[in-house]
Amino acid sequence: MGYLLRLSLCLLCLSLHSPLTTSSPYPNSSAQLCHEDERFAMLEFKNSLAINVSSSISQACARRGQVPYAKTASWKAAGSDCCQWDGVTCNPLTRHIIGLDLSCSELQGTIPANSTLFTLRHLRSLNLAFNDFYPSRISPSSARFPALETP
Ligand SMILES: *[C@@H]1O[C@H](CO)[C@@H](O)[C@H](O)[C@H]1NC(C)=O
Numbered sequence: 001m002g003y004l005l006r007l008s009l010c011l012l013c014l015s016l017h018s019p020l021t022t023s024s025p026y027p028n029s030s031a032q033l034c035h036e037d038e039r040f041a042m043l044e045f046k047n048s049l050a051i052n053v054s055s056s057i058s059q060a061c062a063r064r065g066q067v068p069y070a071k072t073a074s075w076k077a078a079g080s081d082c083c084q085w086d087g088v089t090c091n092p093l094t095r096h097i098i099g100l101d102l103s104c105s106e107l108q109g110t111i112p113a114n115s116t117l118f119t120l121r122h123l124r125s126l127n128l129a130f131n132d133f134y135p136s137r138i139s140p141s142s143a144r145f146p147a148l149e150t151p
């Protein structure tokens, strides 16, 4: 029992420290584009949702002093560096997507459990506040992000 506990604690510390200690596979990756599979996943996620500028949630957002706008509208397809996209943060060394802030983005729709959003394995922060998501089980599914920080 004590051994199992120690083992699981060890796995926990590994998972907490690996993002920091993993060395980049690219010696000079500031010149690299973002990862192809992650860009694809992001575009799939974007295309699975509608943009509704007249959503009442966007009005709530405006009342809080944030200007709602469709951040995903600027996301472009092939050849573009998704690390430069609106709302996207990448690890500067590995170029993996580590943050996604799509608050107040006029998004409308559902996020199913098989959404490609959940394939972003390096994601550590996710903000989807003030969008019009129909009941979709975001909380249980977010356990699929191994690196996601709990607020
Ligand atoms: C890394 O890439 C940047 C931008 O392309 C370049 O200015 C710099 O000289 C490169 N550094 C090395 C060590 O190659």
Ligand SMILES: *[C@@H]1O[C@H](CO)[C@@H](O)[C@H](O)[C@H]1NC(C)=O
Residues within 6 Å of the ligand: 052, 053, 054, 055, 056, 057
């Ligand atoms: C956009 O949102 C408004 C308010 O929530 C809603 O009445 C309208 O039907 C939505 N438009 C579409 C195309 O779903």
Ligand SMILES: *[C@@H]1O[C@H](CO)[C@@H](O)[C@H](O)[C@H]1NC(C)=O
Residues within 6 Å of the ligand: 044, 112, 114, 115, 116
């Ligand atoms: C998710 O599953 C639905 C059916 O349950 C399917 O139609 C859809 O294509 C799937 N989406 C992805 C991204 O796999």
